[in-house]
Amino acid sequence: MHNHLQALIFDVDGTLADTERDGHRIAFNQAFAEADIPWNWSIDLYEKLLEVAGGKERICYYIEQYEPDFLARENLENLIADLHQSKNKYYRKLLDQGSIPLRPGVQRLIQEAKQAGIRLAIATTSALPNVLALLENTPIQPNYFEIIAAGDIVPAKKPAPDIYLYVLDKLSLNPENCFVFEDSHHGFLAAKTAGLKTIITVNDYTKNQDFTDALLVVNHLGEPDQSLTVLTGDIPEKGYLDLAFLESIF
Ligand code: XBP
Ligand code: MG
DSSP states (O other): OOOOOOEEEEOOBTTTBOTIIIIIHHHHHHHHHHTTOOOOOOHHHHHHHTTSOSHHHHHHHHHHHHOGGGGGSTTHHHHHHHHHHHHHHHHHHHHHTTOOOBOTTHHHHHHHHHHTTOEEEEEOSSOHHHHHHHHTTSSSOGGGOSEEEOGGGSSSOTTSSHHHHHHHHHHTOOGGGEEEEEOSHHHHHHHHHTTOEEEEEOOTTTTTSOOTTOSEEESSOOBTTBOOOEEESOOOTTSSOOHHHHHHHO
C-alpha cells in the first residue's frame, strides 16, 4: 500500500518558538542569581552549552567544563535539581509575560493539519511544565497533540533516537508515515536515527550546523505575507509550507 502522511511530530525549543536565547538562558541566569551563584551565561557561551540537551544535564556539563571546583559540593545532584526547578519557575514567568511568540507558519500549519485530521505529537528534551508554559501562552493548545513526549520520559535525551521511538510507539505508526520538524543538529540526528523524514527550520544558533540528509532545510515555515528561504531541498511555490506541499514531497 502507498504510504501516506499521517502525523506531524514537532520539536519544541527553537522549532515552535525561539525559546533558548531569550527564554531558557535568561531564566537560568535568574535562577543562579537567586541562589547567589555568580554565574552568567552569555549568548555566546550558551551556544556552546546547547551541545548538551536537557536543563539539568546542561548545568552539569557547565560545571564540568567551566566550574570544576563545584564538583566537590555536597549534594550536587540536589543543587542542580533545585536550580533547574527555580529556572523553570522563571521561565514560566517570562512566557506568561507573552515575551516569546510562535515562529512564522507554526500556528497556521498546525491548525491546517488539525483540521485535515493529521495526527500531531511533540518530542522534546525539555521538561513537560516548560512545554505547557509555552503552549498555554499561544493559540495552539496542549490538547492539539495526541502525545507530548517530554523531559525525562526517556532517560537518553537527543541526539539519542529514544524520544522519537517512544512517540512512534505511542502513535502505533511507522516512521515512513510521519514528518518531523526540528531546528538543531542533535534533534535532527535523533529523528534520523529513528528513521524519520525531517524538515529543519534553522535559527541563529543552528544555521551553520550539519543537516545532511534532511528532506528540507528552511529559515522558517513561511506565511502568505512572509516568504521562507530554502537552504536545501524543494522550493514551495507559494513561499510557505502547507499540507499540499508536504504531501508533494512526502
Ligand atoms: C531542548 C533543550 C532543553 C531546553 C531546556 O532541546 O535542549 O534542554 O534548553 O529544557 P530540543 P529543560 O529542542 O532538541 O528538545 O526543560 O530541561 O530545562
Ligand atoms: Mg530544538
